[in-house]
Amino acid sequence: MKAETNILIAVIKQAGSGDEKAQALLYHQFSKAMYNICLRMTASRQDAEDLLQESFVLAFRNLSQLKDAASFGGWLKRIVVNECIRYSRQKLRWQDLEDHHHELPEDDTGNWIREIPFQKINEQIKDLPQACRTVFNLYVIENYSHKDIATALGISESTSKSQYHRARQLLKERILKLQTNG
Known part of the structure; x- marks a missing residue:
């Protein structure tokens, strides 16, 4: 497990410096779980795919803000959930109950x-x-x-x-x- 964590940290550091292969590895590793969050929140495959892409672009742009590379998965999930919330705020007309x-x-x-x-x-x-x-x-x-x-x-x-x-x-x-x- 320690070796897996060290490899992940190294890939995250490479991705943060703009390495497209490292970014592709991270995308491959985390995209399915993050897509499921987007799909659960939007119930639309197209919207989920768009939100997933926007979330990864945002994450890769802001990788320098990640303080602990080992917490990348949780950090990415927060980005995805926040993007889904942003989407909901724009799309929804709240029925005040x-x-x-x-x-x-x-x-x-x-x-x-x-x-x-x-x-x-x-x-x-x-x-x-x-x-x-x-x-x-x-x-x-x-x-x-x-x-x-x-x-x-x-x-x-x-x-x-x-x-x-x-x-x-x-x-x-x-x-x-x-x-x-x-």
Whole structure:
């Protein structure tokens, strides 16, 4: 593992000096995982591909700002998530659900979801309305707080919570329907 880390650090340093082969190696190593983040956030192959490219260009341009080469993967992931947030801010028209936050269902234990294969859940997440999907992914997958989501997306914390609860409700309805039909 130590040798792998040393090789990765050397490749990152070469990529930072503009070495295209090193950049290609990093792209090859990290692109699939980063693409999956983009696809999960956008639900559009074309948008995910565009965001992936923009993220790598941004990362390669700013490699000199990376303080610890061993943390490249996490640093790149933050860039990708931030690019997805930027995309969402430009593309989304937020439906303000603040007036309805008192109608939100109580948070259930979520045990129903533990028995569903992840692939089915992931398919249903992709089909959520974009605002719900964005908040759901940031909250559940990326571990953002509602306060952080609100700040990042330029919405209220209440809207973030409402979109999250709406996403959970839609996911539960859709997945339970699949279980009874499938």
